[in-house]
Amino acid sequence: MTLLNYNFIRKAHPLKKVTAGDFESKNSLGAQESGFTLVEILVAVVILAIGLFLFLSTSGSIMTRNQKSSNETIATTLAQDKLELIQNTALTVSLSGADGLASPSYSSGWTANASGETIDASGNTGTPGAHFTRTWSIAADGTLFFYYLVTVTVTWNNGANSVVLTTQISQ
Numbered sequence: 234m235t236l237l238n239y240n241f242i243r244k245a246h247p248l249k250k251v252t253a254g255d256f257e258s259k260n261s262l263g264a265q266e267s268g269f270t271l272v273e274i275l276v277a278v279v280i281l282a283i284g285l286f287l288f289l290s291t292s293g294s295i296m297t298r299n300q301k302s303s304n305e306t307i308a309t310t311l312a313q314d315k316l317e318l319i320q321n322t323a324l325t326v327s328l329s330g331a332d333g334l335a336s337p338s339y340s341s342g343w344t345a346n347a348s349g350e351t352i353d354a355s356g357n358t359g360t361p362g363a364h365f366t367r368t369w370s371i372a373a374d375g376t377l378f379f380y381y382l383v384t385v386t387v388t389w390n391n392g393a394n395s396v397v398l399t400t401q402i403s404q
Contacts (some may be wrong), residue, residue, distance in 0.1 A: 301394070307354045308365060308387040308396040314356055315369055315385045316400055323402050328381045331371040365389050379404045 269277075319328075322339055331337035334345040349368030353360045366388045374380035381402045388395040 304389055304394065305396060308389060308394075309398070311352060311354075311356055311365055311367055312385040312387045312396055312398040315367055316383060316398055319369070319371065319383050319385075320400075320402055323381070323404055328371050328402065328404060329373070332373045332381070335370065336368045337371060366392070374401065377401075377403075 322328075326339055330343040331339070334343055336346040336349040337343045338346055349366055350358055351363045352358050352365050352367055353362040354365070357363070367385065368388075369383065369385040372382045372384075374382050381404070382399065383402055384397065384399045386395055386397045
């Protein structure tokens, strides 16, 4: 390892304006130095590699969180749509016949649908993009007459994630 001794030698006339080219950097042996050492380059490469690794790992995590947030928003909207449909049905039909049925639907009477619905992000059934499962229940409130507790659950990723909305409907 060479101990560097910088001797700055002025090449210009004493009254001339000094520029960067008027100085030379020499080590203790008198040889002119320029460029970077191998150690400096390796340190720079390691710092850049660590920075790139941290950037990529953070970006991947952010993308995963954005997808999860998007699915939660869609699931919440799908659950709210079903709650509103049941509330609108309750305006013209008694919910007493739906009490205890799994995912009940009303046509000319209440019928159970144990598996619920497999729907896409727009609420359509039977489409290739249908990866949300929506189930719901309607139960009479045990303490209030003519009140029903409606719970809608939307799951995705084979039930690994879910959103549950609950409301009360009076009739």
